[in-house]
Amino acid sequence: xxxxxxxxxxxxxxxxxxxxxxxxxxxxxxxxxxxxxxxxxxxxxxxxxxxxxxxxxxxxxxxxxxxxxxxxxxxxxxxxxxxxxxxxxxxxxxxxxxxxxxxxxxxxxxxxxxxxxxxxxxxxxxxxxxxxxxxxxxxxxxxxxxxxxxxxxxxxxxxxxxxxxxxxxxxxxxxxxxxxxxxxxxxxxxxxxxxxxxxxxxxxxxxxxxxxxxxxxxxxxxxxxxxxxxxxxxxxxx
Amino acid sequence: xxxxxxxxxxxxxxxxxxxxxxxxxxxxxxxxxxxxxxxxxxxxxxxxxxxxxxxxxxxxxxxxxxxxxxxxxxxxxxxxxxxxxxxxxxxxxxxxxxxxxxxxxxxxxxxxxxxxxxxxxxxxxxxxxxxxxxxxxxxxxxxxxxxxxxxxxxxxxxxxxxxxxxxxxxxxxxxxxxxxxxxxxxxxxxxxxxxxxxxxxxxxxxxxxxxxxxxxxxxxxxxxxxxxxxxxxxxxxxxxxxxxxxxxxxxxxxxxxxxxxxxxxxxxxxxxxxxxxxxxxxxxxxxxxxxxxxxxxxxxxxxxxxxxxxxxxxxxxxxxxxxxxxxxxxxxxxxxxxxxxxxxxxxxxxxxxxxxxxxxxxxxxxxxxxxxxxxxxxxxxxxxxxxxxxxxxxxxxxxxxxxxx
Ligand SMILES: Nc1ncnc2c1ncn2[C@@H]1O[C@H](COP(=O)(O)OP(=O)(O)OP(=O)(O)O)[C@@H](O)[C@H]1O
Ligand SMILES: [Mg+2]
Numbered sequence: 001x002x003x004x005x006x007x008x009x010x011x012x013x014x015x016x017x018x019x020x021x022x023x024x025x026x027x028x029x030x031x032x033x034x035x036x037x038x039x040x041x042x043x044x045x046x047x048x049x050x051x052x053x054x055x056x057x058x059x060x061x062x063x064x065x066x067x068x069x070x071x072x073x074x075x076x077x078x079x080x081x082x083x084x085x086x087x088x089x090x091x092x093x094x095x096x097x098x099x100x101x102x103x104x105x106x107x108x109x110x111x112x113x114x115x116x117x118x119x120x121x122x123x124x125x126x127x128x129x130x131x132x133x134x135x136x137x138x139x140x141x142x143x144x145x146x147x148x149x150x151x152x153x154x155x156x157x158x159x160x161x162x163x164x165x166x167x168x169x170x171x172x173x174x175x176x177x178x179x180x181x182x183x184x185x186x187x188x189x190x191x192x193x194x195x196x197x198x199x200x201x202x203x204x205x206x207x208x209x210x211x212x213x214x215x216x217x218x219x220x221x222x223x224x225x226x227x228x229x230x231x232x233x234x235x236x237x238x
Numbered sequence: 239x240x241x242x243x244x245x246x247x248x249x250x251x252x253x254x255x256x257x258x259x260x261x262x263x264x265x266x267x268x269x270x271x272x273x274x275x276x277x278x279x280x281x282x283x284x285x286x287x288x289x290x291x292x293x294x295x296x297x298x299x300x301x302x303x304x305x306x307x308x309x310x311x312x313x314x315x316x317x318x319x320x321x322x323x324x325x326x327x328x329x330x331x332x333x334x335x336x337x338x339x340x341x342x343x344x345x346x347x348x349x350x351x352x353x354x355x356x357x358x359x360x361x362x363x364x365x366x367x368x369x370x371x372x373x374x375x376x377x378x379x380x381x382x383x384x385x386x387x388x389x390x391x392x393x394x395x396x397x398x399x400x401x402x403x404x405x406x407x408x409x410x411x412x413x414x415x416x417x418x419x420x421x422x423x424x425x426x427x428x429x430x431x432x433x434x435x436x437x438x439x440x441x442x443x444x445x446x447x448x449x450x451x452x453x454x455x456x457x458x459x460x461x462x463x464x465x466x467x468x469x470x471x472x473x474x475x476x477x478x479x480x481x482x483x484x485x486x487x488x489x490x491x492x493x494x495x496x497x498x499x500x501x502x503x504x505x506x507x508x509x510x511x512x513x514x515x516x517x518x519x520x521x522x523x524x525x526x527x528x529x530x531x532x533x534x535x536x537x538x539x540x541x542x543x544x545x546x547x548x549x550x551x552x553x554x555x556x557x558x559x560x561x562x563x564x565x566x567x568x569x570x571x572x573x574x575x576x577x578x579x580x581x582x583x584x585x586x587x588x589x590x591x592x593x594x595x596x597x598x599x600x601x602x603x604x605x606x607x608x609x610x611x612x613x614x615x616x617x618x619x620x621x622x623x624x625x626x627x628x629x630x631x632x633x634x635x636x637x638x639x640x641x642x643x
Contacts, residue, residue, distance in 0.1 A: 052638055055539075057539055057637050057638050058638050078543070078544070081538060081541055081542070081543055081544070082541065082543070084539065084540065084541045085540070085541025085542075086541070088541075090539055090540050092536065092539075092641070095532055095533070095536065096536065098244075098533065098537070099251060099533075100244070100247035100248055100250075100251045101244070101247065110540065110541065112240050113541055113542055113543075113546070157540070158540075161541070
């Protein structure tokens with residue numbers, strides 16, 4: 001198995017001078033290609049902080065984050081932007097999309113940043129919209145899409161750059177249960193059929209149940225990890 | 239290219255904000271163009287007044303005349319010199335004068351007066367003397383008659399067709415005396431000129447002063463008044479050291495002073511205007527940056543280089559500012575043109591100050607194209623300089639902080 005993410009003893013400490021908050025505390029985390037993993041834990045447990053460290057949006061105070069054997073904590077802010085563009089797909093909780101662009105243009109946007117040729121862009125957009133089951137909504141602006149549809153487009157955008165993995169911080173938090181379940185269906189399908197690696201955080205018990213591996217954070221520490229079980233599942237699935 | 243398209247779309251995401259910004263720039267351009275063209279218009283109108291006033295744009299004298307304005311500092315009029323002057327490209331017309339002082343008397347009143355011998359026709363071309371006649375008629379070359387300034391005529395209690403007696407010192411100490419018919423009365427705005435000047439044909443004056451073919455000055459009018467100094471320098475070298483070439487600015491420093499004060503006042507007005515524009519534009523930029531902070535954080539998070547984001551914002555500013563400027567310039571053209579045709583008239587203290595110098599207090603705008611271009615570019619630059627603020631914010635943007643809510 002290829003290791004995609006290897007977080008090694010990472011810590012993020014806020015308010016060092018006053019009352020230090022160990023948002024992420026000596027975390028070791030290993031994610032292999034093709035995983036479908038949920039990061040859970042109570043509010044303030046450090047889920048967002050950990051995802052930001054792995055996604056190269058933030059730098060740890062301690063430890064290293066390896067993505068495909070590259071230590072991204074050593075990259076400069078500008079190198080990180082480029083790294084994110086080429087290697088990581090992001091889905092945020094809400095307002096993922098650029099309001100002035102249509103669904104299709106939002107997905108295309110990432111490829112424009114990458115300088116992908118028009119013919120390839122068009123083909124990829126078509127394929128992605130089929131995968132998120134929204135062929136009929138390509139030319140609609142985000143404001144006219146439902147929350148669930150917006151998140152699906154965000155997933156399509158995250159995938160447009162053919163990233164090594166997708167990070168999603170509470171992608172279903174603003175969705176009703178039906179839309180949430182629908183989004184999870186699509187993510188799971190992409191994971192299964194295209195072997196896309198997903199790492200997402202959530203509060204939602206129904207979403208947690210869909211994950212094949214569940215990592216639980218409390219006060220910035222990993223308190224449980226179903227890695228052993230998930231690996232077994234994976235072998236069965238593949 | 240796609241960045242330009244995106245910038246265009248962004249402009250219309252918050253229609254009213256874009257329109258407010260454009261409107262701020264639009265009115266800024268209109269106001270600053272109008273202010274500026276008024277300033278220039280007033281300036282050139284005053285200068286024009288100076289010419290028709292008395293002095294002309296440039297005068298040529300025998301060296302030393304200005305410091306000691308006596309007949310003995312006159313020189314022989316020469317068609318060669320006149321030609322040399324006219325050969326200077328910027329000079330459109332030239333006329334000769336013989337000026338000196340004499341006592342003017344009627345029956346029992348005597349007053350010191352400035353007797354000016356003029357070439358009636360050419361003088362009129364340059365200083366429009368004929369227009370200043372309020373009674374009687376203008377001089378002819380061969381007349382043995384005079385035009386009295388209004389103040390002087392009142393002092394001497396003389397009307398047209400009365401006779402004035404002049405007594406003075408002629409050329410090289412000779413005595414000058416003569417009796418002349420008052421052919422007309424002229425009115426000057428300047429109290430100084432209005433109270434003591436008296437005009438007669440050049441030949442008559444030369445005869446009176448016993449100064450055959452002598453003159454004291456050439457009065458010049460110019461094509462491009464902006465090139466005043468250049469023309470003065472060129473003429474100075476051309477004519478040599480026997481002559482002095484002087485501009486109206488040197489001959490009437492107080493007028494020059496007045497104009498300078500007025501134009502610097504106008505500059506303060508413009509400065510305040512520019513400041514208001516700055517606040518207006520800056521306010522909307524501030525609003526925009528707050529509103530789009532999350533989105534910009536998101537764009538950088540998913541991998542948009544900050545340089546690209548900056549270019550995007552620059553396109554947006556350039557569009558807005560440019561559109562505002564263009565529309566402003568287009569709208570200010572008819573306004574400025576109207577104010578050129580129907581000049582602003584002012585009253586009060588300022589009007590009095592101008593009238594003292596013999597100027598009408600009317601302020602037409604200048605319709606020079608350079609004003610539109612210059613003011614447009616100034617506002618454009620202000621707008622672009624202000625868009626450095628969003629650029630600065632983008633450079634400092636941290637995606638994690640920007641996306642916190
Ligand atoms: N910029 C910051 N400055 C100070 N403390 C911070 C900052 N960001 C996060 N924290 C703290 O770090 C801890 C972890 O926060 P984090 O946002 O990662 O939690 P979370 O698990 O994502 O919570 P939630 O489920 O509410 O999203 C919290 O105690 C939070 O208060
Ligand atoms: Mg969170």
